[in-house]
Amino acid sequence: xxxxxxxxxxxxxxxxxxxxxxxxPALEQLELEPVSAKYRTMNLSFVTLLTLIIIxxxxxxxxxxxxxxxxxxxxxxxxxxxxxxxxxxMWFSYHFFADTxxxxxxxxxxxxxxxxxxxxxxSCQPILRVQHVEVKRGPxxxxxxxxxxxxxxxxxxxxxFEIPGLPLESAEHLxxxxxxxxxxxxx
Numbered sequence: 001x002x003x004x005x006x007x008x009x010x011x012x013x014x015x016x017x018x019x020x021x022x023x024x025p026a027l028e029q030l031e032l033e034p035v036s037a038k039y040r041t042m043n044l045s046f047v048t049l050l051t052l053i054i055i056x057x058x059x060x061x062x063x064x065x066x067x068x069x070x071x072x073x074x075x076x077x078x079x080x081x082x083x084x085x086x087x088x089x090m091w092f093s094y095h096f097f098a099d100t101x102x103x104x105x106x107x108x109x110x111x112x113x114x115x116x117x118x119x120x121x122x123s124c125q126p127i128l129r130v131q132h133v134e135v136k137r138g139p140x141x142x143x144x145x146x147x148x149x150x151x152x153x154x155x156x157x158x159x160x161f162e163i164p165g166l167p168l169e170s171a172e173h174l175x176x177x178x179x180x181x182x183x184x185x186x187x
């Protein structure tokens with residue numbers, strides 16, 4: 001006999017009861033962990049170094065003793081340096097504030113990431129829908145001992161989301177947790 005709330009299936013009971021909005025857990029209960037502080041330091045150092053290298057290269061061209069620049073280019077030099085400095089400062093400021101907003105959480109059934117400075121987003125990927133997980137490390141990441149965890153959902157070519165700035169050991173541990181739990185059925 002089948003009740004109103006449950007339908008018989010091969011493995012047991014399937015339930016699809018309505019959940020009231022007031023019964024849902026609050027997002028404030030989700031304890032998000034920040035990424036490594038090294039990630040922010042790495043980004044700030046990279047932005048500063050890149051800006052200084054570009055400004056230094058343009059300054060070396062402007063003040064080289066081997067050939068004279070056309071007058072128009074020499075006249076534009078202070079404006080170009082000002083614009084580059086302003087862009088570098090804006091990029092630095094963005095990473096200074098935005099990198100502290102990147103946080104993540106892993107629960108039994110999903111993995112979540114919060115990011116964004118102006119437009120904040122919280123995205124969650126059910127572990128059951130994970131196709132595969134990659135730990136990626138660029139040259140700067142390797143240099144400071146960090147990694148990115150990329151989560152790919154079933155049916156997509158691109159990663160669903162990426163959690164940057166994880167210590168390598170944590171990224172590998174999270175990858176293994178997801179792989180061990182992606183075939184576990186929802187409870």
